Amino acid sequence: MERNLTLVALFAAIIVVLGFMPSFSLVSGVPISAQSLGVMLAGTVLGARRGAAAAALVVLVALLGLPVLAGGRGGLGVLAGPTVGFLLGWIPAAWVAGLVTERWQAGNPLLVALTGAVLGGIVVLYALGTLGMMAVLQKGPLEAMLLNLPFIPGDLIKAGIAGFLTREVWRARPALRARA
Amino acid sequence: MLGLALPGPSWAHRLPAGAKLAALALAVLALLPVSRPLPLLLAGAGVAALHVTLGPRALAAGARMLRPLLWFVGVIVLYHLATGEPLLGAVIALRILVLVGLANLVTLTTPLTEITAVAEWIFAPLRHLGINPRAPALAIALFLRFVPVLQARAGALSDAWRARSPRRAGPRILVPLVLGTLDDAEHVAEALRARGGVAAGTDRPEGGTTWNGT
Numbered sequence: 001m002e003r004n005l006t007l008v009a010l011f012a013a014i015i016v017v018l019g020f021m022p023s024f025s026l027v028s029g030v031p032i033s034a035q036s037l038g039v040m041l042a043g044t045v046l047g048a049r050r051g052a053a054a055a056a057l058v059v060l061v062a063l064l065g066l067p068v069l070a071g072g073r074g075g076l077g078v079l080a081g082p083t084v085g086f087l088l089g090w091i092p093a094a095w096v097a098g099l100v101t102e103r104w105q106a107g108n109p110l111l112v113a114l115t116g117a118v119l120g121g122i123v124v125l126y127a128l129g130t131l132g133m134m135a136v137l138q139k140g141p142l143e144a145m146l147l148n149l150p151f152i153p154g155d156l157i158k159a160g161i162a163g164f165l166t167r168e169v170w171r172a173r174p175a176l177r178a179r180a
Numbered sequence: 181m182l183g184l185a186l187p188g189p190s191w192a193h194r195l196p197a198g199a200k201l202a203a204l205a206l207a208v209l210a211l212l213p214v215s216r217p218l219p220l221l222l223a224g225a226g227v228a229a230l231h232v233t234l235g236p237r238a239l240a241a242g243a244r245m246l247r248p249l250l251w252f253v254g255v256i257v258l259y260h261l262a263t264g265e266p267l268l269g270a271v272i273a274l275r276i277l278v279l280v281g282l283a284n285l286v287t288l289t290t291p292l293t294e295i296t297a298v299a300e301w302i303f304a305p306l307r308h309l310g311i312n313p314r315a316p317a318l319a320i321a322l323f324l325r326f327v328p329v330l331q332a333r334a335g336a337l338s339d340a341w342r343a344r345s346p347r348r349a350g351p352r353i354l355v356p357l358v359l360g361t362l363d364d365a366e367h368v369a370e371a372l373r374a375r376g377g378v379a380a381g382t383d384r385p386e387g388g389t390t391w392n393g394t
Contacts, residue, residue, distance in 0.1 A: 005378055006322060006368040013326035013330050017327060017331050061323065066184065066324070068327070080283055081280055164351070168355045169358055
């Protein structure tokens with residue numbers, strides 16, 4: 001109980017700290033924060049339930065009005081903005097990423113973690129992010145997806161980094177994976 | 181970490197947080213179906229005027245909070261100019277700015293403690309599901325306390341890297357950061373257990389808590 005609580009709280013802190021870090025240099029030239037990398041990691045390392053709880057904690061505190069999102073954003077205004085689907089989508093994204101690493105114990109660690117990060121942090125997250133944009137911007141699915149397209153290469157890189165980091169963590173702390 | 185709220189007092193600080201949040205919800209419901217630019221422009225002027233009544237500091241803070249949206253709004257307007265629907269573009273852009281501006285007004289004038297009190301009230305029914313309401317509160321406190329701790333550790337790790345290598349550290353630096361955090365979580369959990377655990381306190385539910393499994 002206490003262990004789960006502290007793991008959730010500390011990974012929520014990791015998500016925020018990654019948001020404060022200078023963005024990684026990217027092919028597309030679009031400045032991208034590493035915050036969604038933290039969401040992927042919370043899922044792949046902590047598993048579905050605790051990963052989703054860590055993401056939910058960051059979302060809750062952001063809505064309460066603390067500047068924990070990338071670029072010091074926060075407050076209820078985020079809910080009316082075009083990125084609302086991405087923010088709320090963090091929770092199911094971390095859950096799906098964690099579900100993959102929990103259920104697929106036998107596979108190659110890098111492949112398992114990468115698959116989880118891509119399915120949760122890209123497929124699920126972009127689906128919900130696109131829905132949010134469709135609602136806020138009154139666009140069709142194709143147009144909304146077009147607006148999101150420039151960010152996909154950066155997120156593929158982040159998924160690769162999440163896969164690598166998760167493998168290294170499992171290598172250093174094998175018990176984490178067995179129990180996840 | 182500091183919140184986004186400005187130090188009071190102002191007329192908006194004196195309003196109860198619950199009333200401001202309810203008013204915000206009503207305003208959003210009223211503004212969402214508006215599809216002509218003129219009423220939205222008036223609403224925008226109203227939101228700006230409300231910022232002005234709170235003084236220059238609130239005006240500056242409100243503008244700063246809208247800034248990350250501006251490039252997005254610019255893309256929307258350009259996109260609709262290109263597709264020949266400038267009116268639709270103006271409505272969408274104005275709606276975003278008005279709604280976000282209104283919500284920022286609540287954030288700027290409501291201290292964190294008042295907002296968490298409302299959140300506690302909203303989460304109180306969770307008690308009936310066997311979730312200890314203390315657990316989320318404790319998680320928030322730990323989370324906020326650990327943001328500067330992890331930031332300092334990330335800084336120390338990249339300093340150590342730079343002292344040894346002329347190359348950029350890159351994401352490799354995150355491996356020790358995550359491992360250190362996992363170890364911290366163990367130590368903090370142990371310390372919490374030694375002090376009676378999450379359920380300690382006056383509102384210990386019978387049979388312990390079931391928040392988040394185990």
